[in-house]
Amino acid sequence: MASLTIKNAVKRYGNVEVLKGVDIDLQDGEFLVLLGASGCGKSTLLNMIAGLESVTEGEISIGDRVINDVHPKDRDIAMVFQSYALYPNMTVAKNIAFGLEMRGVPKAERETAVLEVAKMLQMDHLLDRKPGQLSGGQRQRVAMGRALVRRPEVFLFDEPLSNLDAKLRLEMRTEIKRLHKRLNATMVYVTHDQIEALTLADRIAILKDGEVQQLASPAEIYDQPVNMFVAGLVGSPPMNFIKSKVTQADTGLVAEVSVLANGVEQPMLLDLSQQPADLTDWIGREVIVGLRPEAITQDGQGASFDSDIDVTEATGADTLCVLTWNGQEVMARVSSGYAQIIEGTMAFSIDMSRASLFDPKTEMRLS
Numbered sequence: 001m002a003s004l005t006i007k008n009a010v011k012r013y014g015n016v017e018v019l020k021g022v023d024i025d026l027q028d029g030e031f032l033v034l035l036g037a038s039g040c041g042k043s044t045l046l047n048m049i050a051g052l053e054s055v056t057e058g059e060i061s062i063g064d065r066v067i068n069d070v071h072p073k074d075r076d077i078a079m080v081f082q083s084y085a086l087y088p089n090m091t092v093a094k095n096i097a098f099g100l101e102m103r104g105v106p107k108a109e110r111e112t113a114v115l116e117v118a119k120m121l122q123m124d125h126l127l128d129r130k131p132g133q134l135s136g137g138q139r140q141r142v143a144m145g146r147a148l149v150r151r152p153e154v155f156l157f158d159e160p161l162s163n164l165d166a167k168l169r170l171e172m173r174t175e176i177k178r179l180h181k182r183l184n185a186t187m188v189y190v191t192h193d194q195i196e197a198l199t200l201a202d203r204i205a206i207l208k209d210g211e212v213q214q215l216a217s218p219a220e221i222y223d224q225p226v227n228m229f230v231a232g233l234v235g236s237p238p239m240n241f242i243k244s245k246v247t248q249a250d251t252g253l254v255a256e257v258s259v260l261a262n263g264v265e266q267p268m269l270l271d272l273s274q275q276p277a278d279l280t281d282w283i284g285r286e287v288i289v290g291l292r293p294e295a296i297t298q299d300g301q302g303a304s305f306d307s308d309i310d311v312t313e314a315t316g317a318d319t320l321c322v323l324t325w326n327g328q329e330v331m332a333r334v335s336s337g338y339a340q341i342i343e344g345t346m347a348f349s350i351d352m353s354r355a356s357l358f359d360p361k362t363e364m365r366l367s
């Protein structure tokens, strides 16, 4: 296994700059997720690491070896694609062993390696089948087996679970996590699914238009997003963004919003005293207060207030309530199931220690 360093990586197709100078440093054994919308350059970056695309500018290294000009087959990297890319005429065993065979690994050694990997992925009973006789999930397992059997220094995954149904995707996600724990391998995993990113990654790199917005642990990305793009990308339902003026109250700095309660708009002061940012320059100006739905609860921490409930959506584990602040929808997450009917005007509490503040012009976090 090895570290992976991407230094100022640029990719241009003609005049179009698809990657605009990406810097990412991965430690040996780290699981990095590249998260971003379709077209932001995730696959391009992965293909550059694999050697399937050239590097226009910058440097990619594995360990202390620069690999820009190293042939893909000499990079000691294995890649798992969304499309599986299996050979339809070969059995599962052959598919898994194929790469080893190309490298001239002796038959007995190949068979041992294939069996070990098949057991690890719980598909040793499928070894004689052809891909056409497998389900989508089983095919994805074969594709993973083919990568695993080579024991590469770095694993690359390009949206490997996108073609699976929701239940199977969950199972395979757990399996990939288990594999990473077991192998302790360096992995780069591309997805547009924020839940996959949050659950799998040691660190997440959020890409937008070929630029890394934030590279940090899932907890940091979730709790301290660097800008409104990142804040809106992770979390479901997404963070509430509430425009509000900063004012000096007797108790300290506050942000004032109006809340619809008993059919009337009532002023509410959001306490900003726990914000790490120095807000003195912001007094009298508008900021965006970012609050995740779970920071607005019932019987939780923080100041309490009354609010009319516009709509509720019970998900089973918890219930989402749509409230009206400043005339806009604000989502609250209440931890009660179907049993309790939530409607009318109710008391909520708001945990301002979990709020993020953003500059409305630049959309950057104030910190």
Ligand SMILES: Nc1ncnc2c1ncn2[C@@H]1O[C@H](COP(=O)(O)OP(=O)(O)O)[C@@H](O)[C@H]1O
Residues within 6 Å of the ligand: 013, 016, 018, 036, 037, 038, 039, 040, 041, 042, 043, 044, 045
């Ligand atoms: N061979 C190519 N020639 C020109 N543009 C390309 C080529 N391959 C990818 N692109 C463009 O690069 C951008 C990033 O693509 P890609 O890396 O596939 O995005 P993602 O995997 O994040 O969906 C897209 O706008 C895409 O159209």
Ligand SMILES: [Mg+2]
Residues within 6 Å of the ligand: 042, 043, 044
């Ligand atoms: Mg892609």
